[in-house]
Amino acid sequence: MAACKYQGKKATVSLAVTAFADVAGAHAQIRGTAHGVALTSFHVGQEAVVYPGGIKVRSATLVVTITAMPTPTTTALETAAATVVKQL
Secondary structure: OEEEEEEOOOOEEEEEEEEOOOHHHHHHHHHOOOOOEEEOOOOOOEEEEEEOOEEEEEEOOEEEEEEEEOOOOHHHHHHHHHHHHHHO
């Protein structure tokens, strides 16, 4: 897992990327966020779950987790996650 955190005067944002041995492991990690709302706006082969204060996105065997305080909008989380996934 690789992770970083930005601490600003008004906000904190954390990013973590976790690699799994296979797609099933990554998928299980996403499904483990049971209280989240599944998103369908991501490309084929990807899935995402947004929850209060964060988002988890799976792309192949990688899971990207972004959390922020104060809680951003769902659109802001989706945009941030899409930007990161495009770089993978």
